[in-house]
Amino acid sequence: MELLAIPTFAINSQGRVLIWNRACERLTGVPAASVLGTDQHWRCFYSMPRPTLADLVLQDRQFDVPQLYDQHVRRSADGAGLTAQNWCDMPRLGLRRYLAADASPIRAGDGTLVAVVETLRDMTDEKQAQLALEQLATRDGLTGLANRRCFDHTLQAEWQRALRQQQSLSLLMVDVDNFKQYNDAYGHLGGDECLQRIASAVASEMRANDLVARYGGEEFAVILPNQALKGAAIVAERIRCRVEQLQLPNMDSHVTVSIGAATALPAPHNEISQLIATADAALYRAKHMGRNRISLTEAWEWAEKKLAQS
Numbered sequence: 001m002e003l004l005a006i007p008t009f010a011i012n013s014q015g016r017v018l019i020w021n022r023a024c025e026r027l028t029g030v031p032a033a034s035v036l037g038t039d040q041h042w043r044c045f046y047s048m049p050r051p052t053l054a055d056l057v058l059q060d061r062q063f064d065v066p067q068l069y070d071q072h073v074r075r076s077a078d079g080a081g082l083t084a085q086n087w088c089d090m091p092r093l094g095l096r097r098y099l100a101a102d103a104s105p106i107r108a109g110d111g112t113l114v115a116v117v118e119t120l121r122d123m124t125d126e127k128q129a130q131l132a133l134e135q136l137a138t139r140d141g142l143t144g145l146a147n148r149r150c151f152d153h154t155l156q157a158e159w160q161r162a163l164r165q166q167q168s169l170s171l172l173m174v175d176v177d178n179f180k181q182y183n184d185a186y187g188h189l190g191g192d193e194c195l196q197r198i199a200s201a202v203a204s205e206m207r208a209n210d211l212v213a214r215y216g217g218e219e220f221a222v223i224l225p226n227q228a229l230k231g232a233a234i235v236a237e238r239i240r241c242r243v244e245q246l247q248l249p250n251m252d253s254h255v256t257v258s259i260g261a262a263t264a265l266p267a268p269h270n271e272i273s274q275l276i277a278t279a280d281a282a283l284y285r286a287k288h289m290g291r292n293r294i295s296l297t298e299a300w301e302w303a304e305k306k307l308a309q310s
């Protein structure tokens, strides 16, 4: 085991390190001499105390695996051990690594557990490539915001969540005013830069659970989970002011945005498309009333008006 190319360590039935091979020394930056005989092997991987996968096998705590590791967790092929992956702090190396671990028990003839062996694989490059791909698939290339696909997916998920938890869900549609003139005056590249500045201004007004996406061309969409219309109006007004304060010149004034806000309390007979259409209609009103303003509608109120008209 000592000369195995695969990073491997073993702990005894008291949880003390029996084996810490060369490859494990290289992976963790921790020499065997400083960890053998101790129960401090977690320090080689994490900066806060927590069990390694080998400890979980030793303590028969497989049910704790999902909360301590990424979701790609399963029993190992022989059914006795555990397989899991997660980011490790690697305090001695000073750089995080994404490690895949397999931990298996070693039993005496009478079935008593005498040791647990854990082997490790450094999957950092694969994980980073996967994250980069995910980033490409969900981000808008120009602004770095969520793209339309990510918006559609998130809105669907938030709608279902609001339905389950009987919470309101708000949506803002934010459209740059007179952007055609801006492009005409400063060129397409100047226009791109303007969109980037607006994107970061809008994003800076968001809370952790909100999502701001590039909906299309010069239009952005903001999902505000668990937010009633009054709260959505406050966020919309903050965004409007923030963009105005950028003081980006456009014609004889500044770049501004118009915002349509809509709120719905999702119900089984309501549809997401209704919320989007309501926010769009509110945006249209804001434009019609002279731009650089916000306009609000509750989704069901709008739907009732449509019903009354038909």
Ligand SMILES: Nc1nc2c(ncn2[C@@H]2O[C@H](COP(=O)(O)OP(=O)(O)OP(=O)(O)O)[C@@H](O)[C@H]2O)c(=O)[nH]1
Pocket (backbone or CB within 6 Å): 142, 175, 176, 177, 178, 179, 180, 181, 183, 187, 188, 189, 190, 191, 192, 195, 216, 217, 218, 287, 291
């Ligand atoms: N630079 C740049 N321009 C874009 C991009 N996407 C859309 N546009 C431009 O945005 C402009 C939108 O123009 P319109 O739809 O006429 O709207 P507007 O001039 O903003 O007028 P209102 O929305 O009515 O205030 C068009 O000139 C598009 O070419 C982009 O990614 N980069």
